[in-house]
Amino acid sequence: MRRTESTPTTHRFLGELKKHSIMSGSLGWRSWYFLCVVVVVCQLSMSVAAAQDQPPPEAPPESTDTKAPETPEKVDVNPVAADAEIETRLVRILEATGWFKQPEAHVDEGVVFLSGQVDTEPHKEWAAKLASKTQDVVAVVNRIEVRQKSMWDLSDAFGELTALGSKMVQNSPLIVVGILFLIVTWWATGWTTRLTAGLFQRRMKSLLLGNVVSRAVAIPVFLLGLYLVLKFSGLTRLAMTVLGGTGLVALVIGFAFRDIAENFLASILISIQRPFVMGDLIEVAGYKGYLQSVNTRSALLMTLEGNHVQIPNATIYKEVITNFSANPNTRFDFQIGIGYADTISKAQAIALKVLEDHPAVVADPESMVLVESLGASTVNLRVYFWVNTAEFSTFKVRSAVIRLTKLAFDQAGISMPDEAREIVFPEGVPVQMISEHDQIPEPVVIPQEQLTPSREEAASANEAEGDLTSEANEIEQQAKQSRSPESGQNLLED
Structure with missing residues (x-):
């Protein structure tokens, strides 16, 4: 007979039996046999009940090791439980769980052969462990098949959705509190941005710098509110991840959008300077x-x-900038050549008089007419004059000054010869002698009336040159009528 470990109840029963046998005398062998059977049945019932109440074990990690199954510590020669009883008990337990489909158990000399179908591998392992812990079981051969799920089986997905819905219902009060606090955080961030922008706009001329500073102050407020929202929702680990990953995200964004960040920083410096x-x-x-x-x-x-040109701010900040409007007075010059037979000082005085009489040429700084070089056939003069570019057009004024200077030289009889050229006659120069009877043509004399300039020619600006005012107004009108190629707040507006 297989030895059965005694429980406290069994000890009490045997103690009372021993006491009774001592008090009443010796019992017969039939009484002793009956009592032993009662004790064994009680012990078997308690063992099976303990195995049934034990929860299924966690799924063990799948292993590819092909080790031999463990052998029992001891095999009884005369088992107490019959094979048919073990089969019936195991099948009932497997059916009671609801995990197995058509479970079967065949026992032969204490060796249990399990068969059937199950959905998961952990349930299959649980059945093997259950059979191995059953009384008088020597070994277990687990032939239960794990059913392969169809690719269209969405039961797991529906189960996850159901669990997620249940969890959301349970956490709905925390979610409502988190949403309310998120709204408060958004309002507090906007209020902080507006308040800071109002304070800095009074002290800073740069609109962009004020916006950047106000948003920099509002960012910690938003992060603090977001952390509290996640904290109230039970997502403390996610909250710490968000706060810890802010610096890393900023670093990654800085590398990915380096050019954009460079232009943005250049715009701040441009708006400040x-x-x-x-x-x-x-x-x-x-x-x-x-x-x-x-x-x-x-x-x-x-x-x-009249064309639109967009230049990146980083390029503007790095390149040389020429500002023609910073100083309203701009100096211009042009070259004019006179003949060697003409008086240089007379030509200088005439050109200077033209500049002094022109309304678009400023008196301070003074204009100059200087001798620049001696050419092959001309004495070259360089005429310098200043124009208020905020009021007058540089192209029109320069055209009018050159025209009037040439007109004044013509009136004064100052020649402006062309550059000397060398002419080559490969077949020689034909020479024809004039006899006494041939009539010599008289030179053409231009009347003085024709040398007198007309009123339009003597004017500071003629019809071709038009108004001498600056073309900035015309460009501005063209800009208003044209489509802006890029939208965005103008940082130079006060």
Whole structure:
């Protein structure tokens, strides 16, 4: 007979039996046999009940090791439980769980052969462990098959959704509190941005710098509110991840959008230093035009030809900037040649008189007429004069001054000969002798009336040159009528 471990109840029963046998005398062998059977049945019932109440074990990690199954510590020669009883008990337990489909158990000399179907591998392992712990079981051969799920089986997905829905219902009060606190955080962030922008706009001329500072102050407020929202929702680990990953995300974004960040920082420096203002005529990176706007990415120029040119802020900050409007007075010059037989001082005085009488040429700084060089057939003079470019057009004034200087030289009889040229006659120069009877043509004499300039020629500007005012107004009108190639807040607006 297999030895069965005694429980406290069995000890009490045997103690009472021993006491009774001592008090009443010796019992018969039939009484002793009956009592032993009762004790064994009680012990078997308690063992099976303990195995049934034990929860299924966790799924062990799948292993590819092909080790031999463990052998029992001891095999009883005369088992107490019959094979049929073990089969019946195991089948009932497997059916009671509801995990197995058509479970079967065949026992032969204490060796249990399990068969059937199950959905998961952990349930299959649980059945083997259950059979191995059953009384008088020597070994277990687990033939239960794990059913392969169809690719269209969405039961797991529906189960996850159901669990997620149940969890959301349970956490709905926390979610409502988190949403309310998120709304409060958004309102507090906006209020902080507006308050800080109002304070800094009074002390800073740069609109962009004020916006950047106000948003920099509002960012910690938003992060703190987001952390509290996640904390109230039970996502403390996610909250710490968000706060810890902010710096890393900023670093990654900085590398990915390096050019954008460079232009943005350049726009801040440009708005602080202000090397130009709206409407200035500037030249940057080989492009000349009137400045229309500056945003966080680029500056917009309207060229003198009426074209839009966008120049990145980083390029503007690095390149040489020529501002033609910073000083309203701009100096211009042109060259004019007179004959060697003409008086240089007379020609200088005439050209200087033309500049002094012209309304678009400023008196201070003074104009100059200097001898520049001695050419092959002319004495070259360089005429310097200043024009108020804020009021007058440089092209028109220069054209009018050259025209009037040439007209004054013609009236004064100052010649402006062409450059000497060398003419080669490969077949020789034909010479014809004039006889006494041949009539010599008289030279053509231009009447003085024809040398007198007309009123339009003597005017500071004629019909071809038009109005001498600056073309900045015309460019501005063209810019208003044209479509802006890029939207964005103008950083140079006060």
